[in-house]
Amino acid sequence: MEAIFPPSFFTIMFHLVIHIGEEAILAGPVQGHWMYPVERGMGHFKSYVHNNSAAEGCIAEGCLTEENLTNCSQHFEDANIETRFNRPRRNDDGNEINVSSESTILSNLFPASGKPIGAIKTLSISSMEIIQAHRYVLANCEIVDAFREKFKIEVTRMYRGKRNSSKLVEEYVHKHFHEWFKEYVASQNGVEITSEIELLANGPNNVVRRFKEYNIHGFKFRTMWKEQGLKTQNSGIVMSAVTKRFSSGRGSIEQSSDDMYYGKLVDIIELNYYGKLKIVLFKCLWVDTTLNKGIKIDQFGITSVNFTRLIHTGVKETDEPFILASDARMVYYVDDPIDEDWCCVCHMKPRDIYDMGDVDFVELEEPPMEDIPFCEQHLENIEDLPLVRVDQDEQEQVDSLNDDGDSDGDDDDGDSDGVDDDGGSD
Structure with a gap:
């Protein structure tokens, strides 16, 4: 559109009238589809870089360290150590003022x-x-x-x-x-x-x-x-x-x-x-x-x-x-x-609470894989089972073997050219 319309057309007033309203109808509030979360994530990865000559390695090591710390922090629930799992919410509403009733x-x-x-x-x-x-x-x-x-x-x-x-x-x-x-x-x-x-x-x-x-x-x-x-x-x-x-x-x-x-x-x-x-x-x-x-x-x-x-x-x-x-x-x-x-x-809706709606979960017609009981294999009639692959033509297998043999022979001839009958080298 910038190649067709003049630059003055893309002032904020025209842009809002033409685009933003339609985008809001199709995609909802702008905070759900803008690029700020992606940019913040890229900025987080960029903070791992301390050596510009090995940026990818720094990001990989930083992500690995973060994952290790996250895994270890799951075992600190009983300790008085603040982690991302027990960190207070943005508007912490912990029960600190109401004493428990005797009844x-x-x-x-x-x-x-x-x-x-x-x-x-x-x-x-x-x-x-x-x-x-x-x-x-x-x-x-x-x-x-x-x-x-x-x-x-x-x-x-x-x-x-x-x-x-x-x-x-x-x-x-x-x-x-x-x-x-x-x-x-x-x-x-x-x-x-x-x-x-x-x-x-x-x-x-x-x-x-x-x-x-x-x-x-x-x-x-x-x-x-x-x-x-x-x-x-x-x-x-x-x-x-x-x-x-x-x-x-x-x-x-x-x-x-x-x-x-x-x-x-x-x-x-x-x-x-x-x-x-x-x-x-x-x-x-x-x-x-x-x-x-x-x-x-x-x-x-x-x-x-x-x-x-x-x-x-x-x-x-x-x-x-x-x-x-x-x-x-x-x-x-x-x-x-x-x-x-x-x-x-x-x-208003709290930022850290998500409304999943009143959608009823539909029961699956087939049970999930983890619920299927394990069945042992019975190989009593093993003599009737084919032990050779039959998905390829036998002729193709023979041709491939011949090609391999010819290539091996050529290599042997090439090696003997540099050796005399007396066993000495040129």
């Missing part, structure tokens, strides 16, 4: 995960924030579901026959369950109440630990206030949750749907249940999930959100601004140049 049940329900980055601050939060955080923990604890259903049955009797009774029951249970749960467990005097239930019923301590950055699931989350003035964005949050909706009228019908909640990270706290259980929670600003109000999807499948339409801001006691840190995934937002106040959502 195996609670440790399974809320497993320790994640790692804080930076300074840790201890402070007291408001009673409303404690209630909101504790309420969310109880709502996501399986061993409390039986008590919640029992309380829901009692509340249903109170609102029987009223308009929108199902919605009123859910709102009342959400607001007052933690209070009823604490009173009910205390009234049982330990009868058929486990230590885990008592721990959750008593609620957490109002003294929490606050983090500004937190690594989990291969992501580095950062609060909105921490990233002010930075060019990077690590405060975008997305999570999937089941939302209950009720139709209006006396016979209100409950409908559940799996919605995606988009928001921004405001605060990171560690809820402490008096040293026996520690849970990390994210406090977020959530966008309204109503379609075409706080969220919209265009014809190309691009999701956009509007942060001027917020829900669960934490101002009301019934709000739910907190989520478990283990439920959070990262997104980033790009301002829409056409629609003001709208941002396009871009989902």
Whole structure:
């Protein structure tokens, strides 16, 4: 093309319009098919060269040394030696802050995960924030579901026959369950109440630990206030949750749907249940999930959100601004140049985690070679087996033998020409 079109045609603007768009459609994102990985690999091999007169030999010796070191490093797993096999990930989320619970049940329900980055601050939060955080923990604890259903049955009797009774029951249970749960467990005097239930019923301590950055699931989350003035964005949050909706009228019908909640990270706290259980929670600003109000999807499948339409801001006691840190995934937002106040959502993937998809492995019709049992050879009728090759013509074999004999004779004659009959040499 450079031989046909003038050089001015290959400015970056024309090049982007004509080529880059089509390449992205055919091959996907550019980082999957550009030459930088190959160039980095060649640069790595070039670093082995210390003698320009023997470049190939230096590269071969360097690769051999690297392979030997890699093989030996596999045997250092138990030692405190960092190798490429036990090296921390880019966003290391080792379990370093959550102490293991005394109860195996609670440790399974809320497993320790994640790692804080930076300074840790201890402070007291408001009673409303404690209630909101504790309420969310109880709502996501399986061993409390039986008590919640029992309380829901009692509340249903109170609102029987009223308009929108199902919605009123859910709102009342959400607001007052933690209070009823604490009173009910205390009234049982330990009868058929486990230590885990008592721990959750008593609620957490109002003294929490606050983090500004937190690594989990291969992501580095950062609060909105921490990233002010930075060019990077690590405060975008997305999570999937089941939302209950009720139709209006006396016979209100409950409908559940799996919605995606988009928001921004405001605060990171560690809820402490008096040293026996520690849970990390994210406090977020959530966008309204109503379609075409706080969220919209265009014809190309691009999701956009509007942060001027917020829900669960934490101002009301019934709000739910907190989520478990283990439920959070990262997104980033790009301002829409056409629609003001709208941002396009871009989902993130950790660099060292690969999504293999939901492809089911097809069973092979024939078993692999290593699964086939070894069959011993039986050579009882060995007399019937041909012991001579029959793939070539016998005449060709004879001709080849004659040619070999003639060549040997010629060599003998050539050698005798230089020797006299008397045995002396010329």
